[in-house]
Amino acid sequence: MATRGWRPVAAAAIAAARPGGGGPGRGPGAGPGSGAAPEPVPEPATPATAALYVHWPYCRKRCSYCNFNKYVVPTVDEAAVRACLVQEARTLLHLSQVQSVTSVFFGGGTPSLASPRTIAAVLEAVAGAAHLPMGAEVTLEANPSSTSPARLAGFREAGINRLSIGVQSLDDAELRLLGREHTAAEARGAVEAARGLFPGRTSIDLLFGLPRQSQDAWARGLAAALGLCDDHISLYQLTLERGTALAAQVWGGTLPTPPQDLLADMYQTARAMLVAAGFRHYEVSNFARKGALSTHNLSYWRAEQYIGVGPGAHGRFVPRGEGGCSREARVQTLEPDAWMREVRSHGHGTRRRVVLSPLEQLEELLALGLRTDEGVTHERWGHFSPQLSLRAVFGEPGEAQDLQQQGWLLLDGGGLRCSARGLALLDSLLPALLCQLQRRWAPPAAPGRAAAPGGGAPRRSPTGDRAGGEAAGVVSGGCGE
Known part of the structure; x- marks a missing residue:
C-alpha cells in the first residue's frame, strides 16, 4: 500500500503514505558557515520520470480508526469522477513534462x-500522456468485501497487475472493533482469489x-496470515487519530491503551x-520475499518524483511545463465535489503548491530514506546536495556519530542507514539527525541562542505505526529553540 505516514517527531512533523500530509515547511536554509542560502538544486533534465498516485475518495463506511480523506455518500456519479481523474492526470503529466511513468x-x-x-x-490517459512501460507496477488497494473473483478479473483486464488487500486482521472480534465490513472468512477468500489472479503480486x-490485543493473540494472527499470504505483507x-470513533473510546476510558513496551514487543516478534x-x-x-518489493512505495522512500491525482492527493514534482526548475509540494483539493469543479475549470484541482527549499528536500530524503534497509545512499544524497556530502553532515562528531557508536546507525561506503534495531526506533532517532543536518546547513547560531538537544538513548517505541497514504512532507521545527 502507499506509505501512510508516521507520527510527528520533535524536530519535524513528517507524514509519509498515499501522497498527502505535506506542508509548506520553512524558508530556504543557509549554507554552512555563510549567511546566504544555497541556490536550489535543479532536477536533472533527463530522465523525466515519476510515479503516479490516483485517489478514489469513496467508501461504503468509515472504519472506527480511519481519518483518511474519504467520503461515505449515498451515490457516486462515477462517470463524472472518472472524467475528472482522466483530465487531471493528463494536465499534471503535461505540467510536469514527465516522459515516463514508473508505477x-x-x-x-x-x-x-x-x-x-x-x-x-485512467491508465489509458496516462499511457497517452507519457510512456507507461510494459510490466510497470500498477497497484490497486482493495477491501475483501469488494473483491469477488469476477471483479478482480475485471481489474486485471483493465491493467492492474498488483493488489494490496486491507485484511487488517483474521479475527472476527478484532474486525468488529475496527469497524471493518468483512469477516475473517471473507478476507481469506479474497486473498486466495487474488493470489490466483495476481500470483506473487498480492500484498x-x-x-x-x-x-x-495480547502478544500471544498477535503472534497467532500473524502465523495464520503467514499461512495465507503471498510474497508481500x-x-x-x-494509531489513534483525533476525531475517530476508536480514539474516542480509548481516550474516554472505555477501551485500554496498549502499553508501549507491549507494542515494541509485538513489532519485534513480527x-x-x-x-x-x-x-x-x-x-x-x-x-517482501522473492524480490516482491513495492516499486511504487520505494519511489516515495527514495524521494523520487511522484504526481498525485484525485481529491486530497499530494505530489512532489518539478513543473517544467510552467518553466519551473525546482521541486514543488502540491496538494489537491480535499472535497470531491469542489475538486471536480476546479478540474473542470482549470484542468486540475491543485489547492496548494510550495517550492521546497534545498534543506526541506534533504530533510524529506533523510526522513524517508532511513525508513528503508538500504537507507540514504551517497549517490541519492549527492543528487540533492552536490556540495555538502553525506559524510560531511553526519561523519563529523555529533549526534549521528554518537548513534553509530551506540549501534543504532551505520555510515559506510553504501551510505547512511539504521541498524536492524535502530530501524524500530526511527521516530526517536530522527530529531537528533534533523538537528545535525540543520546545523551543518545553517550558519552558526548567534550568541545567546539555546543549544541543540543532546543525544541520549532512544526510547523503546516501534515506528511500525500506521503508515499509508501520505508521502512525506516536512514542516521543520526549531532545533534547540
Missing part, C-alpha cells in the same frame, strides 16, 4: 469500489496494537517471524 497506485478510500472501466480509462495489510501499528519465513524487512512497516 501507478490506485488508493483511497476504497478504489476497488470503482469499476474496472474507470481504472482502464496484505495487518494492524497490531489494538486495545486488549505490510504491518502497521494502530519482524523475527517474518524474517524466519524468508521475508526481507525492507522498510519499517513492509516485508
Whole structure:
C-alpha cells in the first residue's frame, strides 16, 4: 500500500503514505558557515520520470480508526469522477513534462469500489500522456468485501497487475472493533482469489496494537496470515487519530491503551517471524520475499518524483511545463465535489503548491530514506546536495556519530542507514539527525541562542505505526529553540 505516514517527531512533523500530509515547511536554509542560502538544486533534465498516485475518495463506511480523506455518500456519479481523474492526470503529466511513468497506485478510500472501466480509462490517459512501460507496477488497494473473483478479473483486464488487500486482521472480534465490513472468512477468500489472479503480486495489510490485543493473540494472527499470504505483507501499528470513533473510546476510558513496551514487543516478534519465513524487512512497516518489493512505495522512500491525482492527493514534482526548475509540494483539493469543479475549470484541482527549499528536500530524503534497509545512499544524497556530502553532515562528531557508536546507525561506503534495531526506533532517532543536518546547513547560531538537544538513548517505541497514504512532507521545527 502507499506509505501512510508516521507520527510527528520533535524536530519535524513528517507524514509519509498515499501522497498527502505535506506542508509548506520553512524558508530556504543557509549554507554552512555563510549567511546566504544555497541556490536550489535543479532536477536533472533527463530522465523525466515519476510515479503516479490516483485517489478514489469513496467508501461504503468509515472504519472506527480511519481519518483518511474519504467520503461515505449515498451515490457516486462515477462517470463524472472518472472524467475528472482522466483530465487531471493528463494536465499534471503535461505540467510536469514527465516522459515516463514508473508505477501507478490506485488508493483511497476504497478504489476497488470503482469499476474496472474507470481504472482502464485512467491508465489509458496516462499511457497517452507519457510512456507507461510494459510490466510497470500498477497497484490497486482493495477491501475483501469488494473483491469477488469476477471483479478482480475485471481489474486485471483493465491493467492492474498488483493488489494490496486491507485484511487488517483474521479475527472476527478484532474486525468488529475496527469497524471493518468483512469477516475473517471473507478476507481469506479474497486473498486466495487474488493470489490466483495476481500470483506473487498480492500484498496484505495487518494492524497490531489494538486495545486488549495480547502478544500471544498477535503472534497467532500473524502465523495464520503467514499461512495465507503471498510474497508481500505490510504491518502497521494502530494509531489513534483525533476525531475517530476508536480514539474516542480509548481516550474516554472505555477501551485500554496498549502499553508501549507491549507494542515494541509485538513489532519485534513480527519482524523475527517474518524474517524466519524468508521475508526481507525492507522498510519499517513492509516485508517482501522473492524480490516482491513495492516499486511504487520505494519511489516515495527514495524521494523520487511522484504526481498525485484525485481529491486530497499530494505530489512532489518539478513543473517544467510552467518553466519551473525546482521541486514543488502540491496538494489537491480535499472535497470531491469542489475538486471536480476546479478540474473542470482549470484542468486540475491543485489547492496548494510550495517550492521546497534545498534543506526541506534533504530533510524529506533523510526522513524517508532511513525508513528503508538500504537507507540514504551517497549517490541519492549527492543528487540533492552536490556540495555538502553525506559524510560531511553526519561523519563529523555529533549526534549521528554518537548513534553509530551506540549501534543504532551505520555510515559506510553504501551510505547512511539504521541498524536492524535502530530501524524500530526511527521516530526517536530522527530529531537528533534533523538537528545535525540543520546545523551543518545553517550558519552558526548567534550568541545567546539555546543549544541543540543532546543525544541520549532512544526510547523503546516501534515506528511500525500506521503508515499509508501520505508521502512525506516536512514542516521543520526549531532545533534547540
